[in-house]
Amino acid sequence: MSELFQWVFSETGLPLVFLGLMGISMLIYAVLDGYDLGVGILMATRPEAERDTMIASIGPFWDANETWLVLGVGILLVAFPIAHGQVFGALYFPVSLMLVGLILRGVAFDFRAKSKAKYKHRWDVLFSLGSLVAALTQGYMLGKYIVGFSDGAGAMLFSIISAVCVTAAYVLMGASWLIMKTENGVQARAVNVARIMVPVVLAGLVLVSVVNPFVSERIFDRWFVWPQVALLALLPIATLALLFALWQRLGALGQPDVRHTGANQSATSLRRLWLLETTPFILCIGVFVLAFAGLAYSFYPYIIPGTMTVWDAASARESLTIILWGCFFVLPAIAGYTALSYWIFRGKTRSLSYV
Amino acid sequence: MLDALVLARIQFAANISFHILFPTITIALGWCLLFFKLRYHKTGRMVWMDLYRFWVKIFALTFALGVVSGITMSFQFGTNWPGFMETVGNVAGPLLAYEVLTAFFLEATFLGIMLFGFNRVPGWVHTLATVLVAVGTTASAFWIIVLNSWMHTPQGFEMINGVAHVTSWREVIFNPSMPYRLTHMLLASGLTVAFLIAGLSAWRKLKLGSGDNHSEAGLASRAGLRFGVILGAVLIPIQIFVGDLHGLNTLEHQPEKIAAMEGVWETQSRAPLLLFAVPNEAEKRNDYAVGIPGGASLILKHDINAEIQGLNSFESHPPVLPVFFGFRIMVGIGVLMLLLAWVGAWQLWRRGDTTPLLEKALVLMTFSGWVATLSGWYVTEIGRQPWLVQGVLTTADSVSAVIAPKIATTLIIYLGLYAFLLIAYISTLFHLSGKGIKAMGESAGMAGVKGLPELVAKNDSAVKPNTLNEGGAV
Numbered sequence: 001m002s003e004l005f006q007w008v009f010s011e012t013g014l015p016l017v018f019l020g021l022m023g024i025s026m027l028i029y030a031v032l033d034g035y036d037l038g039v040g041i042l043m044a045t046r047p048e049a050e051r052d053t054m055i056a057s058i059g060p061f062w063d064a065n066e067t068w069l070v071l072g073v074g075i076l077l078v079a080f081p082i083a084h085g086q087v088f089g090a091l092y093f094p095v096s097l098m099l100v101g102l103i104l105r106g107v108a109f110d111f112r113a114k115s116k117a118k119y120k121h122r123w124d125v126l127f128s129l130g131s132l133v134a135a136l137t138q139g140y141m142l143g144k145y146i147v148g149f150s151d152g153a154g155a156m157l158f159s160i161i162s163a164v165c166v167t168a169a170y171v172l173m174g175a176s177w178l179i180m181k182t183e184n185g186v187q188a189r190a191v192n193v194a195r196i197m198v199p200v201v202l203a204g205l206v207l208v209s210v211v212n213p214f215v216s217e218r219i220f221d222r223w224f225v226w227p228q229v230a231l232l233a234l235l236p237i238a239t240l241a242l243l244f245a246l247w248q249r250l251g252a253l254g255q256p257d258v259r260h261t262g263a264n265q266s267a268t269s270l271r272r273l274w275l276l277e278t279t280p281f282i283l284c285i286g287v288f289v290l291a292f293a294g295l296a297y298s299f300y301p302y303i304i305p306g307t308m309t310v311w312d313a314a315s316a317r318e319s320l321t322i323i324l325w326g327c328f329f330v331l332p333a334i335a336g337y338t339a340l341s342y343w344i345f346r347g348k349t350r351s352l353s354y355v
Numbered sequence: 356m357l358d359a360l361v362l363a364r365i366q367f368a369a370n371i372s373f374h375i376l377f378p379t380i381t382i383a384l385g386w387c388l389l390f391f392k393l394r395y396h397k398t399g400r401m402v403w404m405d406l407y408r409f410w411v412k413i414f415a416l417t418f419a420l421g422v423v424s425g426i427t428m429s430f431q432f433g434t435n436w437p438g439f440m441e442t443v444g445n446v447a448g449p450l451l452a453y454e455v456l457t458a459f460f461l462e463a464t465f466l467g468i469m470l471f472g473f474n475r476v477p478g479w480v481h482t483l484a485t486v487l488v489a490v491g492t493t494a495s496a497f498w499i500i501v502l503n504s505w506m507h508t509p510q511g512f513e514m515i516n517g518v519a520h521v522t523s524w525r526e527v528i529f530n531p532s533m534p535y536r537l538t539h540m541l542l543a544s545g546l547t548v549a550f551l552i553a554g555l556s557a558w559r560k561l562k563l564g565s566g567d568n569h570s571e572a573g574l575a576s577r578a579g580l581r582f583g584v585i586l587g588a589v590l591i592p593i594q595i596f597v598g599d600l601h602g603l604n605t606l607e608h609q610p611e612k613i614a615a616m617e618g619v620w621e622t623q624s625r626a627p628l629l630l631f632a633v634p635n636e637a638e639k640r641n642d643y644a645v646g647i648p649g650g651a652s653l654i655l656k657h658d659i660n661a662e663i664q665g666l667n668s669f670e671s672h673p674p675v676l677p678v679f680f681g682f683r684i685m686v687g688i689g690v691l692m693l694l695l696a697w698v699g700a701w702q703l704w705r706r707g708d709t710t711p712l713l714e715k716a717l718v719l720m721t722f723s724g725w726v727a728t729l730s731g732w733y734v735t736e737i738g739r740q741p742w743l744v745q746g747v748l749t750t751a752d753s754v755s756a757v758i759a760p761k762i763a764t765t766l767i768i769y770l771g772l773y774a775f776l777l778i779a780y781i782s783t784l785f786h787l788s789g790k791g792i793k794a795m796g797e798s799a800g801m802a803g804v805k806g807l808p809e810l811v812a813k814n815d816s817a818v819k820p821n822t823l824n825e826g827g828a829v
Contacts, residue, residue, distance in 0.1 A: 060467030063422060067459045073429045074455045078448030081440035084433035089758055092434060096765040099427050100772060106423035107776060110416040115783045316520055319445040323452045330456040334464075341464050344475050 009321055015314035017324065018079035025072035027292045031285055032065035038174020040105055040131025042193060050186050051124055057181040057349040060341060079320060080313035083303045090149045091141050098137035105130030139166025147215055148305040158211055165204025172197035176280040179253065181349045191253045198247050205291060209236060212298055216306055219298045239290045246283040252276060359759035360751050363435040366762050370427050372729055373773045377421030379728050382496050383548040384414050385489030392485055405575040412787060415470050420780060438753025443519045443744055446512060446527055447502055454498035462491030500540055504533035506744045508608045531608055535601040542594040546587060546692060547724025553583025554721025555788045557714035581703060587696035595689060606655055609745060611669040612738035615678040617651045622665035626651040634675040673740040681733040688727040695720060
């Protein structure tokens with residue numbers, strides 16, 4: 001135990017710990033803001049009453065969700081300052097575009113309910129547009145990162161496809177969230193959208209899995225070497241299994257007789273329904289986690305693929321130490337009150353009542 | 356084409372200026388909301404609930420603008436100023452990290468509960484959420500002011516191979532200018548909110564007509580006006596006192612900034628307090644100067660004959676014009692605030708009401724806190740130039756050269772976006788003030804939150820606090 005402790009605070013361990021913290025922050029961000037960006041995109045085509053319900057379902061959470069991005073980028077900034085400058089210097093335009101998207105959606109969320117009624121629709125358009133831009137640019141940046149920031153036409157094409165697939169993944173996430181948090185029409189349409197998104201996400205995952213090893217020999221050798229490959233094969237297999245289970249659940253939810261109405265709702269059937277409505281969201285999280293694990297395995301221990309390792313980029317040990325102590329105490333508290341918030345707002349979204 | 360340094364500075368200044376507008380409001384408004392809520396629980400008077408419900412809307416909107424404009428900053432620290440993190444990252448990093456960890460998540464999460472949980476949680480949990488949001492915004496201000504103050508008066512570190520390493524966190528955090536800057540900023544936030552509340556309430560009251568002292572809306576606008584005026588009247592003399600102390604602190608640690616603020620080109624005794632002048636950087640003198648002889652010496656050294664170090668005695672000094680005028684705009688608004696708040700308080704005390712003339716003046720002053728706060732920040736930040744971290748790192752050395760052409764193309768987008776959002780924000784605030792009148796006039800307390808017992812809403816007095824919610828807060 002004390003050896004582990006020593007390793008965590010050593011020159012070797014600290015950068016890795018912060019790489020892990022940053023990765024986990026980014027993963028949590030992708031999952032959490034993924035669903036509310038997805039909901040934002042889905043709102044584009046819905047009538048006002050449904051938009052209100054959709055907004056209400058993410059209202060208490062979106063703000064804290066975006067804070068994970070600030071934490072992730074913040075860790076990159078404070079733990080790996082050199083890498084921060086280089087990564088976001090290389091991604092300057094997509095980052096700027098993403099920020100404009102995030103700014104627009106963040107403020108539109110509040111303006112829609114507070115400005116003159118005649119402007120509400122316009123703010124809703126900005127909300128959806130901002131969400132779409134943020135999702136697309138994040139996907140594009142992920143693509144650029146995977147290909148090591150190279151600029152050729154192939155890299156460009158790959159990044160654009162990545163943008164589309166990440167957006168599809170967010171939409172899938174958002175739709176699963178709506179299946180869990182809403183009822184009736186909104187929920188039914190979310191099921192339909194989710195079913196369309198599953199194959200797109202699958203295609204994206206396959207594409208990344210195929211392209212990623214061929215970007216560099218280093219990544220290829222990491223994956224295709226006996227006996228690791230046998231164990232590593234579990235990753236895509238598990239992902240496929242999750243997507244298949246998701247597809248099945250969505251099929252079951254799409255059946256017209258899934259909801260028994262009236263008096264014949266027994267406690268067990270209600271519980272079964274609740275389970276059926278909650279599982280897609282959980283499965284989606286599983287898919288995100290596995291995809292993240294695959295990428296993490298490919299790039300470890302590089303912070304800029306093939307160029308800069310975490311040890312090359314890390315801040316001084318004493319600074320990282322003092323931040324890590326803060327993390328020990330504060331992260332559990334954050335986890336605790338985040339859980340409290342999700343517990344308070346559990347169950348189906350009630351009608352919109354912002355104060 | 357503008358050079359990299361100028362572009363990076365313009366862009367960063369635009370973003371940080373836009374950003375600071377919103378925390379300036381939310382820091383103090385969070386505590387005002389808590390005050391409204393506690394007053395409601397204590398007195399049961401509906402007017403406090405009306406104030407809470409109106410201002411919590413503005414809080415939510417302002418908070419959202421603060422959050423999203425803040426995300427931008429976390430990217431630009433690295434892209435625009437790579438030299439900053441490379442040189443002093445060991446100091447700045449932990450301070451920024453602690454801001455995110457201890458403040459951002461706290462305020463964001465409990466804001467969700469505060470805004471959407473009214474009917475979902477017991478009253479005491481909702482009050483607790485209100486407290487934690489206020490604590491979060493203030494904690495955030497604390498960390499960022501610590502870092503900023505350290506950039507002005509750095510200590511508690513040693514330079515090893517051109518990189519700062521912390522030797523004492525106590526010295527870093529409690530650096531000499533931190534207590535003054537923090538107090539000055541918190542008071543600035545309080546005054547900004549005082550005049551925002553007074554201004555919008557006055558606007559509402561004027562719209563309703565002076566005869567309305569019985570309707571729900573009339574009572575709420577009067578209470579808001581009263582609250583804003585009294586808060587302003589109490590805070591402004593404290594701010595003037597603290598501002599003076601901050602100035603003396605600056606004189607000790609950054610005398611060249613003071614020389615620029617006062618327009619003192621040559622070291623001189625009996626330095627005049629310049630009421631007006633146009634500093635002439637090329638000729639190193641002031642044109643059209645009107646001053647009180649010995650005034651600056653008196654204020655800065657508390658001795659009319661004391662010698663003030665002039666700009667000529669420093670190796671480098673900040674550009675004088677923006678610092679000189681920024682300071683005068685800030686002080687001028689402070690004097691106006693003092694005048695209006697005290698006249699208002701006097702009218703309230705003698706007549707129990709404010710005059711329409713004063714109310715119109717307050718409407719004009721609605722966003723005066725913003726102007727004063729920004730001017731003050733320009734004075735202190737431009738006044739530190741050419742340094743980014745005083746005596747340690749110059750701004751020119753921390754800029755990224757590669758980024759300039761990219762900044763040039765995105766700058767216009769940011770500027771346009773900020774202008775658009777600022778217009779939308781201000782017009783929405785006035786729109787909400789007008790809408791509040793109708794909503795409250797038609798059916799008291801029905802707009803917005805459900806589940807508030809109508810009997811409470813209809814009856815202004817003698818209501819038990821517990822009726823607000825099952826738990827009964829406080």
